[in-house]
Amino acid sequence: MLICPQEQRPDPSFAQHVAVGWNGSLPASRAVASSLDIVHAAKRVSILTGGKLQAHGPTAEELAAYYALRGITAEIVHFDGKDPATELLATTKRIGASLLVIGAYSHSHETEMLFGGNTQRIVDSTDMPILMAH
Secondary structure (H helix, E strand, C coil): CEECCCCCCCCCCCCCEEEEEECCCHHHHHHHHHCHHHHHHCCEEEEEECCCCCCCCCCHHHHHHHHHHCCCCCEEEECCCCCHHHHHHHHHHHCCCCEEEEECCCCCHHHHHHHCCHHHHHHHHCCCCEEEEC
């Protein structure tokens, strides 16, 4: 799903620099797979990683190697912070990316309802286009 903030139209730099939020989860992997054509066409690709990662999921370095097999050069950017959603958006802006690709809603429905989740905080706070996959 492509989310564009209300009343925003993509500018000419749309998807020229793609940031991929990576935590090794199944939804993140689906987002990577569904965005390969967009990422391949980008002039610059950054893999953003930080916060809680999947214990047995692929690392950011393994994602970079996956992209390299497909002719895509990607840099890895680490971020820190107590709120991964806020840090992910801030890092995306800081590096000048024009599209963020993320996995969405990786927690159970009950957990999301009780405690909220990073996906909802990103959707509520973004002012840039985001491509999400569950």
